[in-house]
Amino acid sequence: MAKGVNKVLLLGNVGKDPEIRATAGGTQVASFTLATADRAKDAQGNWADKTEWHNLVAFNRTAEIVRDYVKKGTQLYIEGKIQTRSWDDKESGQKKYRTEILVNEMTLLGKPGEGGGSSGGGYSKSNTASYDQRTPASSSQPDYADTGITDDDIPF
Amino acid sequence: MAKGVNKVLLLGNVGKDPEIRATAGGTQVASFTLATADRAKDAQGNWADKTEWHNLVAFNRTAEIVRDYVKKGTQLYIEGKIQTRSWDDKESGQKKYRTEILVNEMTLLGKPGEGGGSSGGGYSKSNTASYDQRTPASSSQPDYADTGITDDDIPF
Amino acid sequence: MAKGVNKVLLLGNVGKDPEIRATAGGTQVASFTLATADRAKDAQGNWADKTEWHNLVAFNRTAEIVRDYVKKGTQLYIEGKIQTRSWDDKESGQKKYRTEILVNEMTLLGKPGEGGGSSGGGYSKSNTASYDQRTPASSSQPDYADTGITDDDIPF
Amino acid sequence: MAKGVNKVLLLGNVGKDPEIRATAGGTQVASFTLATADRAKDAQGNWADKTEWHNLVAFNRTAEIVRDYVKKGTQLYIEGKIQTRSWDDKESGQKKYRTEILVNEMTLLGKPGEGGGSSGGGYSKSNTASYDQRTPASSSQPDYADTGITDDDIPF
């Protein structure tokens, strides 16, 4: 039984093609960003669109679905939990934080240029993205390689 | 401050064109059904789709958006609360119950035959349904007319 | 991957001691009611408390936790899904519906007369209710016996 | 109508007495942390408690309720949205990010050492924290003063 609640619900569009990796032990990891649009009043009292960007991460089977069906622009509904990782930045010596959403459930809603969104979770089966195990040569964002994460650290 | 939590999140497709009414005082009321698809194991242990139907009701500005943009087949995300109304059935003398979702927030995701679902909340502005104040001549479902609901009964 | 979303979040108090049964196959089933309090404006425009009652059902391990820790008055947070069962009433010949929340996750928050609520999932370990496999001799509410539900019908 | 969904649900315990400020225009701002407890399998496959910390911020009336009723240890349920602010750190010249939950709704569940948690929104009325308009003399965390936020920037 859960002792607390840490739940996030997001519906928005994927910012870039997801980045797919695997841990040393073969666990699939998908990282991507999601933009959620909101209407909020600006300083002048006018309604203006405001976009919030979220860092998402998915593991295992969910990562494979991301790999195969999620691309830049895909409209997604996800449920997940908030996690904040921290590390000491080698250059500045400062403590840095990165907040991510660990995706537990996902519903694909569509992608620009396709009629997919209307079909009740629809997406083209031909959407399959190729598998990409590259680790980016250099990344200003901390990733699991940088932080020395291994399969043993994945908590499920 | 809320004393409790009663929150519902649904993502699915609208079953029929919504029914739009107005109370005597002019409050717009939209009623419609939403199907949510689920994958569940059947008696034989196979994964099978299972559809759950929900009765939704929206008031005021939300009802107008339903009237103008929601049709049979529209894919919707909604947030709302559960409400169960009860009344004594005149024919059988039995107490009857009807559970509805009062819609507080709504995001349109698309409609079959249009590319709308993919555009981040997209829908065609030309989608406008005409206003329909008819009360169905006969309805086996209790509706607000049947139960004598007036503007004074609307709790907000 | 889910094709739709059907999610309910409730926080409130349990109305009566839960009713515990087992199916012929030994699956534990717990049924109970939960009251969620809300503040809403009444017909006169005054804020008034309004209570909504929900029918909850839990299976397996969750049912056992209900059996052991949940009593009349317990404050609970639950996540679940909406399900509406229907059957033909033998007396009136009418179709009847019963909407229930199938509980997936549960967090115990406290019980009147105990300090439990403050303890982050707190409840007295001595709270253990005795196991009750009785099926109520007569029930005006449709239950799983009435509707002929067997283990094979339980969809997970 | 919302164009996207950005919703967070948290149930946990407050880490420290909230920090209360007011903007130049008199808008109340409450900042506090919330710990959500989770059970997760560790590297050895054992279930272990894991605590996630969240930065919460509340404005206006909600900030006043926080000021008056929320203290270190209070058990809270909140709904809100994720917001990430960024700024250029003056010392290191690096871009820094801070993710916060903007609290929209709140339900107080209890506080250690009181029976409050069981009372359906219970808390001692005598809990009233004194109003604290101090801005911390020095803070390594960016706050609204640091980032030059004024009333005009508050988007509602």
Place this chain on the structure above:
DNA sequence: TTTT
């Protein structure tokens, strides 16, 4: 039928 809960709770304050």
Place this chain on the structure above:
DNA sequence: TTTT
């Protein structure tokens, strides 16, 4: 930094 909370809580059990």
